[in-house]
């Protein structure tokens with residue numbers, strides 16, 4: 001078994017023994033990856049290297065807002081334009097690739113992204129217990145007017161939500177957000193007067209210019225947004241595995257003038273470049289599988305921007321390079337073959353898959369549990385996994401699962417659910 005440790009945007013790998021007790025002891029500090037047997041090494045690029053590569057390619061590191069600039073991808077060895085799209089009816093033009101600030105350790109990546117022309121940044125009050133907002137805040141102190149700043153707060157009582165907004169503003173070192181989202185909104189939340197009042201007041205008091213929601217409800221929440229006329233933006237999971245109905249919902253929302261931000265674009269798969277060729281058993285093509293996945297998402301004209309989690313310079317380089325690029329025939333084939341493999345490795349519940357057959361008599365929602373496991377194994381963030389796990393109802397937690405001899409829940413995509421439950425137990429029990 002291999003263990004991956006993420007530190008300072010560099011991923012280290014270790015070989016370990018198989019003792020369950022040992023595994024449990026390290027679960028909160030390390031992410032264990034069972035899937036890949038091959039050697040896992042990630043090229044280390046720091047800010048200095050990133051800038052050197054950019055300068056070598058003629059990149060001017062200026063920060064003049066909306067102007068399209070040339071940047072350089074070490075992956076494709078091509079010059080690529082930074083492309084901007086209208087962000088709903090906000091009047092802002094967002095870079096096609098935004099920055100998901102959910103697992104960062106310092107400010108260098110954020111500065112490099114802004115230098116490169118990325119201007120949409122998304123974080124949350126809860127990410128890394130507020131550290132993400134604090135680190136982003138250090139950058140906002142001097143560069144606030146160069147980006148569109150979004151954060152999210154969770155549901156709660158009015159007073160608590162208002163306090164959370166004020167804390168987020170303080171951490172982000174700004175007195176006004178561009179967009180404040182309700183984190184993980186459900187249909188009922190959008191009819192809750194207390195929640196609506198908190199967001200309306202924040203907008204009226206100038207604590208945010210726009211309000212919106214992030215959600216995993218791909219059906220009723222988008223419809224409610226269109227009906228209500230209250231919200232300015234929707235952040236929604238959208239990736240290669242999303243069923244066609246999601247694209248229809250996105251179009252309706254965008255047609256209503258609401259900004260659409262795509263999240264979970266990489267099918268919650270691990271980000272290091274190297275393992276992906278191994279998963280298919282052959283060599284990768286011109287681009288990485290993650291780049292192909294992003295290109296696929298950006299083919300949808302109703303998506304205004306996407307927010308892949310960026311936690312290393314390699315991610316930044318990869319993601320910037322896809323802007324304005326179309327998927328080729330070969331890449332489409334590569335993506336299809338790759339996704340066939342990934343389908344049986346990572347739960348696609350967040351992309352709208354509801355294909356679990358059977359129901360747990362004890363009420364364990366396996367796809368919810370899988371989502372939390374994916375934050376650790378896919379995103380490489382144990383903190384996010386634990387943070388999301390804590391929000392699950394007690395009935396859905398892994399302690400409720402008795403690992404019955406015959407579980408009636410079966411994944412139509414061939415995911416080994418008992419293996420996922422074991423991973424959940426190692427992480428959360």
Ligand code: SF4
Pocket residue numbers: 346347348349353354355356357366367370410411412413414415
């Ligand atoms: S466990 Fe399988 S069938 Fe169930 S939501 Fe996840 S991918 Fe879909």
Ligand code: SF4
Pocket residue numbers: 359360361362363364366400401402403404406407408409
């Ligand atoms: S193994 Fe048993 S308790 Fe666990 S999810 Fe399946 S049916 Fe429920």
